[in-house]
Amino acid sequence: MTPEPFPIGPGEQLLEEFFTSGRTLDPAETPVLAQRYTSALGLGDSRVLLADIQQHELMPLDGGPGLPVEGSPAGWAYRTGSLRVVEDGPELCAWFPLVDGAERLGLLELRTSALTSQTLHRCRMLAGVLAPAITSMRDSSDSYAQGTRAERMSLPSEMLRAFLPPRTIATHRVVSTAVLEPAYDLGGDAFEHALTDGALHAAILDAMGHDLGSGLTAALALGACRNARRNGADLPDLVATIDDALTRWFPDRFATGVFLRVDTGTGTLHWANCGHPPPLLIRDRKVIPDALERPAEPPLGLTGIHHQGRTVHSASLRPGDTVLLYTDGVVEARGRNRDGFGLDRFADFIIRTTAAGEPAPEALRRLIHALLDYQAAPLEDDCTIMMIEWRPA
Numbered sequence: 001m002t003p004e005p006f007p008i009g010p011g012e013q014l015l016e017e018f019f020t021s022g023r024t025l026d027p028a029e030t031p032v033l034a035q036r037y038t039s040a041l042g043l044g045d046s047r048v049l050l051a052d053i054q055q056h057e058l059m060p061l062d063g064g065p066g067l068p069v070e071g072s073p074a075g076w077a078y079r080t081g082s083l084r085v086v087e088d089g090p091e092l093c094a095w096f097p098l099v100d101g102a103e104r105l106g107l108l109e110l111r112t113s114a115l116t117s118q119t120l121h122r123c124r125m126l127a128g129v130l131a132p133a134i135t136s137m138r139d140s141s142d143s144y145a146q147g148t149r150a151e152r153m154s155l156p157s158e159m160l161r162a163f164l165p166p167r168t169i170a171t172h173r174v175v176s177t178a179v180l181e182p183a184y185d186l187g188g189d190a191f192e193h194a195l196t197d198g199a200l201h202a203a204i205l206d207a208m209g210h211d212l213g214s215g216l217t218a219a220l221a222l223g224a225c226r227n228a229r230r231n232g233a234d235l236p237d238l239v240a241t242i243d244d245a246l247t248r249w250f251p252d253r254f255a256t257g258v259f260l261r262v263d264t265g266t267g268t269l270h271w272a273n274c275g276h277p278p279p280l281l282i283r284d285r286k287v288i289p290d291a292l293e294r295p296a297e298p299p300l301g302l303t304g305i306h307h308q309g310r311t312v313h314s315a316s317l318r319p320g321d322t323v324l325l326y327t328d329g330v331v332e333a334r335g336r337n338r339d340g341f342g343l344d345r346f347a348d349f350i351i352r353t354t355a356a357g358e359p360a361p362e363a364l365r366r367l368i369h370a371l372l373d374y375q376a377a378p379l380e381d382d383c384t385i386m387m388i389e390w391r392p393a
Helices: 010-024 027-040 073-080 117-137 142-147 155-161 212-230 235-249 328-332 343-355 360-374
Strands: 045-051 057-060 084-088 091-100 103-112 168-170 174-181 189-196 199-207 255-263 268-274 280-283 313-316 322-326 383-390
Touching: 027 045, 027 103, 027 117, 027 142, 057 073, 057 103, 073 084, 073 091, 073 103, 073 360, 091 117, 103 117, 103 168, 155 212, 168 189, 174 189, 174 199, 174 360, 189 212, 189 383, 199 212, 199 322, 199 383, 212 235, 212 255, 235 255, 235 268, 255 322, 255 383, 280 343, 322 328, 322 343, 328 343, 328 383, 343 360, 360 383
Parallel strands: none
Antiparallel strands: 045 057, 045 103, 084 091, 091 103, 168 174, 174 383, 189 199, 199 255, 255 268, 268 313, 280 322, 322 383
């Protein structure tokens, strides 16, 4: 007996078209396609909003005033990753999160006279189609970059950002997320994270200085790190590859860094520290003193000083543990009375926000904004923070 064909309605047909056209979609075209979809189905009017680089504002891709991330219903939807609906006169306004993998992009906004279960279902599907379509083209289209910038970006920052991975990556067992400031004028800070073969690989870098040479040094270190990792190098060989690359190509430059690997199944942590501030371990809402502090080793690029192989340290994480990596600009940020932001304030902020139920990306967004508010003047040094949570099922 031949099974009856599955009925395909107009909404499903339009989504199928979007799946196909999304492969060649310019991010600037997403508002047009979203409006075409919602209008064709009688759902209402829609907009696509993307978070700016600093995650201060949700900016419409088709222009016009943005919405603040703090203090607005739309911002609440972005911060929590949840649907938000409010009454706006005779209409309802709904915001659906745009998330690709674990990376928060922005929101799909819908204005409609009524919300039904079918409307909600179709808009969630539309948001699910739009998010990967936007990210698939953001490296080859300037529309995404222009739509997420609130000011001009310096050349060193432009070059370095081209090498950075997404802010957040995750599996059901581990989350890794990072933030950097000053967003439009980076010097030599950078981060790296990737998932492969049941492991999370992560790194944080701080190249000397705050100029184009610093950005090139960090970019070279990132490239050497990825090249070694993708060629199957273990941690000592990976660090040696970066050491050799910096020594060969930038002999008058150096960088500090931490390189780590987390087995996402067992929680086993391996790391090498090259002249960098030691990682922090937070367990049961407390910092475990000196848990990941080991004897210092020279920075990267000083092979002539460091003839021996790098030391790889090991520790066992417990479910719920958080590892924090940071550059020295974070704890050295100065307030109006010239007091440093400090390690205690830094760790306490993370403990309090995560205890309140904030997800890791939101905790870091709030932390970096608190640090910028604390700083009485423009940052004197780059500030980069990486947060890794081991949350096995």
